[in-house]
Amino acid sequence: MWAWLTRWLRPAAPLRPPAQPATFVDPAVYGKWREANRRPLWLPVTQEGQLPGSASRFGGAPDLAADEVWPRCPHCRATMPLFLQLDVASLPAGAPMQVESGAGLVQLFGCTNCGALSEDGSAVARLLPPAARQPALMGHDTPLLTPRSIVGWQRYEQRPTGSEWDGDDLPDDEPEEAQAPWEDHHGYGRDMLGGWPSWVQYAEYPPCPVCQRPQRLLFQIASEEGLDFMFGDVGTAYLLYCSHHADQLAFSWQCT
Ligand SMILES: [Zn+2]
Ligand SMILES: [Zn+2]
Secondary structure, three states: HHHHHHHOOOOOOOOOOOOOOOOOOOHHHEEEEEEEHOEEEEEEEEEEEEEOOOOEEEOOEEEOOOOOOOOOOOOOOOOOEEEEEEEEHHOOOOOOOOOOOOEOOOOOOOOOOOOOOOOOOOEEEEEEOOOOOOEEEOOOOOOOOEEEEEEEEEEEEOOOHHHHOOEEEEOOOOOOOOOOOOOOOOOOOOOEEEOOOOOOOOOOOOOOOOOOOEEEEEEEOOOOOOOOOOOOOOOOEEEOOOOOOOEEEEEEEEOO
């Protein structure tokens, strides 16, 4: 007859132990991790215009395969302007994609008419294999972004920041670092080849559709630096690739 009473008297679940104070990473461990993950990056040296000697450029007209038509937006059918073209063979030694693929043209197209510039087709990132190519034919209404040719590269080395770290908590106030050559004076990332992305919001590495490994940065595009285009409200765009399957490219952008 006591069964119901003992059940009723059963002590409440023990209180949860008080929350542990956050464990902060040992600054020496964090510093070592940053050093061990140094990466080279290259800032593009550019010149106005679509120069005949350089196939790497922002904007302008793309080179297309002989039988190929200019990519169109699947939603509004508009011709998508070229955002970026990289001639892989002319990238500096040791640069991403140059190491794995060695040749071909990396191209990024985006719809400036309707698109959110996402992987719904309103942005297309691809590797065009080396083959006979010709400048794309243009109609009177072909949209072009102002061409700016990449005529050289400046190499730097960069350590990852806290946005790449997923260990114990980082102290809230990471010491301010002097403005790096790959940042503008607001701390936003500039145009660059390779290196660690300057994420505006959070690190985001989509898996390669073939091998599921996280992709890595090929090229970062700032708003209105080399490319005459604004991603949202002064956003930053990221062209990523798989270092095991160089033809697998992904594109995303972030803004505040
Ligand atoms: Zn469109
Ligand atoms: Zn892969």
